Amino acid sequence: DGGITQSPKYLFRKEGQNVTLSCEQNLNHDAMYWYRQDPGQGLRLIYYSQIVNDFQKGDIAEGYSVSREKKESFPLTVTSAQKNPTAFYLCASSPRLAGDGGELFFGEGSRLTVL
């Protein structure tokens, strides 16, 4: 079945550690995105990529890094520089950039807790 797979679903991290969240899609979509969701707040864009080897910062990119070496994969690293990393992280993809009318499809999310 086509879809977006995020792993792990739950992750615990000690302060000062970097962690990487995986996002894989088999929908053959060009564009991929990472969002962060906090309780009582809307989703906020961290990074997006419209093509392999290219990615752009979103509204809250500080403390995060990404790579796009393959069309199917868009991993997110939460670095120790991120002051408030505990959150629910959502990966999404679209056939083309959302600005061109592309509909977004989301993965099941990864919940990161910093101990």
Add this chain to the structure above:
Amino acid sequence: KQEVTQIPAALSVPEGENLVLNCSFTDSAIYNLQWFRQDPGKGLTSLLLIQSSQREQTSGRLNASLDKSSGRSTLYIAASQPGDSATYLCAVLDPANQAGTALIFGKGTTLSVSS
């Protein structure tokens, strides 16, 4: 700056009722509007996508309307069922966004349908 508001934040109805969820946005110059459903601890599922040139979209018991000039969208759910219980989010694609690629999300309406 585009802002998306969803009212009410929470709604409880008995099974079988028809209901309307509201979404308003401050800048009418949008590319499209998308309604999502989110179950607790899960990712977002796309329900309906309305392009800026469209007035409404229908899928099964769901009907979404868009009035750009007044900055409003409604999601109508007919004959509600307990399985409809979830958080419903609307998001607009804002061309004024730096790259015109990101959706601006509301905080959602949490719906509870009792049997």
